[in-house]
Amino acid sequence: DQQVKQNSPSLSVQEGRISILNCDYTNSMFDYFLWYKKYPAEGPTFLISISSIKDKNEDGRFTVFLNKSAKHLSLHIVPSQPGDSAVYFCAAQFTGANNLFFGTGTRLTVIP
């Protein structure tokens, strides 16, 4: 049962524009959410996270928004750069547990 879903397998965006990656989850008990970026032949690297007590967290060009009522989170990248081209995974976690529940990933391509 897929508890974290990324319904868009791919996304293409022009350089300088905003990239919006979406993620939905089904378990309302998740209280910590993370985004990972993965380049080919490398493992996922942590990008940004958000606790369920917040609805927004910003780090430079990256902002994550959380809508608990809709069980939806999104990652905004602005401005998008060609080096941002990668697969982005969202993941969810329960408090006190280490297990990460991953989505299937979205491949972002930023076109120069």
Add this chain to the structure above:
Amino acid sequence: GAVVSQHPSRVICKSGTSVKIECRSLDFQATTMFWYRQFPKQSLMLMATSNEGSKATYEQGVEKDKFLINHASLTLSTLTVTSAHPEDSSFYICSGQDQETQYFGPGTRLLVL
């Protein structure tokens, strides 16, 4: 960030043989390491949590006698796929926990013929 390595990156083996995958934390000590598996077009799924000096905790549906995990030191965990079969062909990836963040290795692609 912290670095985790995996070896080998790719392995092809015959059905019935055993394969060992190593996961090392290179610049930090990981008391906890995790093993994930990813089938094509699916998400990373946790297989087991490996704690240094104790038995691994397996997720439901993962056979502990088939996927042997050893975490003998703070920087090394190994996953052995015993008597591998074609259905075990997958992408196996480990992570080490440093404080509250998991750092992932590059993964091992296993193909069982």
